[in-house]
Amino acid sequence: MHVAYEVPRITVADTTPAAADADLLIIPVAQDQTAAAVAGFDAAVGGELTAALERQEFRARACDIFSAAGRAAGWRASRIVFVGGGKRAEIGAERIRRMAATATQAARHQRRARLAWADVEPGTLSPTARIELLAEGITIANFDSGVHKSKPDHRFFVSDATVLTSAAGAAAAADAGRVMGDAVNAARGLINEPGNHLTPRVLADKAAALAAVPGITADILDERRIEELGMGLLLGVARGSAEPPRVLVLRYEPAGAPAGQTLGLVGKGITFDTGGISLKPSDGMERMKDDMAGGATVVAAIRCIAMQQLPIRVVAVVPMTENMPGGRAIKPGDILRGASGLTVEVNNTDAEGRLLLGDGLWYARQLGATHVIDVATLTGAVVVALGKITTGLFGQPQSWVDQLSSAAGAAGEKLWPLPLFDEYGEQLKSEIADMLNSPGRPAGSITAAMFLKEFAGEGAWAHLDIAGTAWAEESKPWQPKGATGAMIRTLIEVARAGLPG
Numbered sequence: 001m002h003v004a005y006e007v008p009r010i011t012v013a014d015t016t017p018a019a020a021d022a023d024l025l026i027i028p029v030a031q032d033q034t035a036a037a038v039a040g041f042d043a044a045v046g047g048e049l050t051a052a053l054e055r056q057e058f059r060a061r062a063c064d065i066f067s068a069a070g071r072a073a074g075w076r077a078s079r080i081v082f083v084g085g086g087k088r089a090e091i092g093a094e095r096i097r098r099m100a101a102t103a104t105q106a107a108r109h110q111r112r113a114r115l116a117w118a119d120v121e122p123g124t125l126s127p128t129a130r131i132e133l134l135a136e137g138i139t140i141a142n143f144d145s146g147v148h149k150s151k152p153d154h155r156f157f158v159s160d161a162t163v164l165t166s167a168a169g170a171a172a173a174a175d176a177g178r179v180m181g182d183a184v185n186a187a188r189g190l191i192n193e194p195g196n197h198l199t200p201r202v203l204a205d206k207a208a209a210l211a212a213v214p215g216i217t218a219d220i221l222d223e224r225r226i227e228e229l230g231m232g233l234l235l236g237v238a239r240g241s242a243e244p245p246r247v248l249v250l251r252y253e254p255a256g257a258p259a260g261q262t263l264g265l266v267g268k269g270i271t272f273d274t275g276g277i278s279l280k281p282s283d284g285m286e287r288m289k290d291d292m293a294g295g296a297t298v299v300a301a302i303r304c305i306a307m308q309q310l311p312i313r314v315v316a317v318v319p320m321t322e323n324m325p326g327g328r329a330i331k332p333g334d335i336l337r338g339a340s341g342l343t344v345e346v347n348n349t350d351a352e353g354r355l356l357l358g359d360g361l362w363y364a365r366q367l368g369a370t371h372v373i374d375v376a377t378l379t380g381a382v383v384v385a386l387g388k389i390t391t392g393l394f395g396q397p398q399s400w401v402d403q404l405s406s407a408a409g410a411a412g413e414k415l416w417p418l419p420l421f422d423e424y425g426e427q428l429k430s431e432i433a434d435m436l437n438s439p440g441r442p443a444g445s446i447t448a449a450m451f452l453k454e455f456a457g458e459g460a461w462a463h464l465d466i467a468g469t470a471w472a473e474e475s476k477p478w479q480p481k482g483a484t485g486a487m488i489r490t491l492i493e494v495a496r497a498g499l500p501g
Helices: 034-041 048-054 093-109 127-140 170-192 200-210 223-228 232-238 285-307 353-366 380-386 398-411 422-428 444-453 488-497
Strands: 009-013 024-029 065-069 079-084 114-118 160-164 216-221 246-252 263-267 269-273 314-323 334-337 343-346 371-376 391-396 415-417 460-465
Touching (some): 024 034, 024 093, 034 048, 034 079, 048 065, 093 114, 093 398, 127 170, 170 200, 170 285, 170 488, 200 216, 200 246, 200 314, 223 232, 232 334, 246 285, 263 285, 285 314, 285 371, 285 488, 343 353, 353 371, 371 488, 391 444, 398 488, 422 444
Parallel strands (some): 009 160, 024 114, 114 160, 263 314, 263 371
Antiparallel strands (some): 065 079, 216 246, 246 314, 334 343, 391 460
């Protein structure tokens, strides 16, 4: 099997675009600043930029691309790519990352191994924030999902990238972006893997290996230890599969981190979801290999937190299993008891993610988590509500929800808060157990969050439903079809901001 990605070497250089030693030079252009781009770079391409603008081949809209040969004497790059940014006031975090990824994809298609980015368009961000996003965008574009193809003839990766800038702190910012991009690509590689290659045991081992960086300790709980902890919800889901469940526990406890505070990250790790006895329709079921995206997200996040040496304690918990309709599988009407002691009447075996998250949330609190975030491809209902663009956000108290919203803004990701009014909890009532696992279609993403709330314990808690955002159904210039790595960046920004008192 071939590798899914390569991490390019990214450096910074205080040099002019003309002097950049690269196979391809990238010039960002704001839609309302094209005159400046023409003045600075039209001569380098023999007037081709002006011609492209006049015939509207290149309009400098967000992620537009125009490629031309370098023709001016003294310019070292043989090829120049102009990438549009839209209006300058709109060039924020998400836009910059996408511009960098789009241009890097163009470099890969042209088989240009060494590229340079002329940092001539400021957008709306500080130089260091911009450079970090550029480095991340370049890195995440160096990804190819065709790892199982027997003839990868068209695979090509960028080996080197240079950001042309004189900004203070640029080298550290570029390194941080590269680390972030590496973590995102690692998660995407796991999420794209088919269920026969990524069973719970394999996922546990690969995720632990991914997190094997200085400062992180890993522990993989097997089915015996899971049973000793009383995780009956996870064990119930696992009963239908021939593959045994696992729980991965990762700890990052740096010296100097604030005492008495630990960020808990809990990720759903269903390596394949058939729906169990409540079997899903066959159409589209092949995509259910991505039901462990939440688990991959939290593993990638704690890896990046440790590699950036952020001063915060973190514990990550990822319960893992398959959801299969075997002869021992749980049935609608069965009752399970979680490690917290709460009992659940299972009226829909396809609402399995909240079951193992219930045990995972409880365990994160047992391990000392004071502020918890769970991440899961949990409900189709959130896709109905928010589409494929925005992640659903739930939580308490409001200050913690607000902090996640702010972190997403800084990361260039889209979150939208949904309510957790007490009345929604009425739908979870069961006549024979403490609660139902699936009270039906009305407010389906909210009632799923209300279920998790019962296991989240005291203290700050947030739930990110990435069912719509974890997977791209079609390719974009900055994103191939497949896993997106959604919310990894937001979790990093939460850790950077530190935990509230």
